[in-house]
Amino acid sequence: MKPVDPRLLKYAAAARGFFLLAAVIGVLQTGVVIAFAWFLTDAITGAIAGRSVVSSLLWLLGLAAARGVLIAASDAAGARAAARTGAQLRAALIRAVGRLGPEWLATRNQASLAVTAGHGLEALDAYFARYLPQLVLTVIATPVLVLCMWWLDWPSGLIATITLPLIPLFLILIGMATRTVQRKQWQTLQHLAARFADTVQGLSTLRLFGRDRRAAAQIEVTAEQYRRETMKVLRFSFLSGFAMELLASLAVALVAVAVGFRLLSGDLSLEVGLFVLLLAPEAFLPIRQVGVQFHAASEGVAATEDVFEVLDAADVVAHNSGRMGQKSPLPGENGQFGAVSQELCANELRVRRGEALLVPVTFVARPGTVTLIEGPSGSGKSSVVAALRAAATFTGTATFAGHDVRRLAPADWLAWAGQSPGLMQGTIGANVALGDARPSVEGIRHALEAACAAELDPDQELGVQGSGLSGGQAQRVAVARALYRHDADPRRVLVLDEPSSALDAETEARLWAALRERADAGATIVLVSHRRSAREIADQIVDLSTSSRNGVTV
Secondary structure (H helix, E strand, O other), rough: OOOOOOHHHHHHHHHHHHHHHHHHHHHHHHHHHHHHHHHHHHHHHHHHHHOOHHHHHHHHHHHHHHHHHHHHHHHHHHHHHHHHHHHHHHHHHHHHHHHHHHHHOOOHHHHHHHHHHHHHHHHHHHHHHHHHHHHHHHHHHHHHHHHHHHHHHHHOOOHHHOOOOOOHHHHHHHHHHHHHHHHHHHHHHHHHHHHHHHHHHHHHHHOOOOOHHHHHHHHHHHHHHHHHHHHHHHHHHHHHHHHHHHHHHHHHHHHHHHHHHHHHOOOHHHHHHHHHHHHHHHHHHHHHHHHHHHHHHHHHHHHHHHHHHHHHHHHHHHHHHHOOOOOOOOOOOOHOOOOOOOOOOEEEEEEEEEEEEOOOOOEEEOOOOEEEEEEOOOOOOHHHHHHOOEEEEEEEEEOOOOEHHHHHHHHHHEEEEEOOOOOOOOEHHHHHHOOOOOOOHHHHHHHHOOOOOOOOOOEEEHHHOOOOOHHHHHHHHHHHHHHHHHHHHHHHEEEEEOOOOOOHHHHHHHHHHHHHHHHOOOOOEEOOOOOHHHHHHHHEEEEEEOOOOOOEEO
16 A cells, blocks of 8 residues: 555645645644754753743743644644545546446446445545644654754664664555455445445345345345454554554664763763753654554545546546547537538447347438337347447447547437436436536426426425336436437437336327427437337337347338
């Protein structure tokens, strides 16, 4: 585990400012420590000599207050930097996930990713508030204090120089062992979060099949494993703290013994000997604290490593694609669509599913038409839609307005509703207008009406994952969201994947009529459905059955 990962400075601007501020505070703290040791020496020797030490005592009080203020300032700066860095890394993580796309996200444990972005980045507080300030202070204060000891009493400086490297050496050895157990603890926490999320999501099914108690027992086993891993990390932490304190105490004791013998022999004055003895513990203090705080910060560091892995992967994708982020290169108003024909053309499009390639698909979806994609279950209907929205890789070509869809941001040219409604906590209206910075109340009502969901109140609050609606209602809200997005720019291709699977025959017929009306008004619609009734509104049918491969009929 690196003390400071260079990627932290690359991806979080707040961290760079914090290091500068921490360096300034470290320099001031070093000056205060030296001054405090000097005035304390003057006060003690002055009292022994019978001089007035009032001024020295006043200086000591002022320096003690200044040191307290600097420590408080360091803590406040660390807490602020941790919050800002966590927010910046979270935002960068969201952008990176968007850049990597749904296909990449589908291969990841989303609960683990949520734990990393939430609890993991919150653990940066200890890293910034306690670990990094001590690390910076070690780099600044320790060399300066050792040089002061060399200047005043070179034997003491020599002892400090010889013994100091032993502490980081033991710290590195213990840190290597700690990294292993800390990483295992972090992975166990992610596994626990994923198991808990899966259990809660499928609790009704588990209860139906009498497996809820077994699932609860598995969570208990994982939680117990996490407890054991946590206790193991704590044991390493205590061992590290003990080793640091023992080595530092022995080093300071060696300096004290050497100073004592030379004081007795008269080779060293009391002022110099006392001053060196006061500086010796302060020279070892920062590096001791680095060892102590290392373990408190390790959880946050482990989380950032996971975040950096995602950010690095997104950078590779951006570099390979020759662009940063996904931006439509199409000319025209608002940087979106040009004046060329808004046709969606697929030619020998073969979706890759694992190591296999699905059957090739060829079609041309033109404005004013409904293109129906049908076929048996597992033939790849939804996979074709996934390829169009950058959620699956494919061979062949797929272009919109003459541009490769892999070079376009799906949000720029698609209005899509999938088989899963994908609703979120909030109002129905907020779900319909998702992504619109200035939602239109009239537009939301119009979209709900077009999706045969006019009876739903846009102000109705939904729970987590859109709970509070029936399956059919949730599906219609998802269709309304696609229609709302299409209304915002009718040049977008409207893609609906099994939009009537949870609807009754009467509601389905109304939805088909609404889609046919929209196509007649000039919309380009791609419809995936296994319902035979969808053929009545289709201008062309793309059949993915193995018998006809991908024959197109009109």
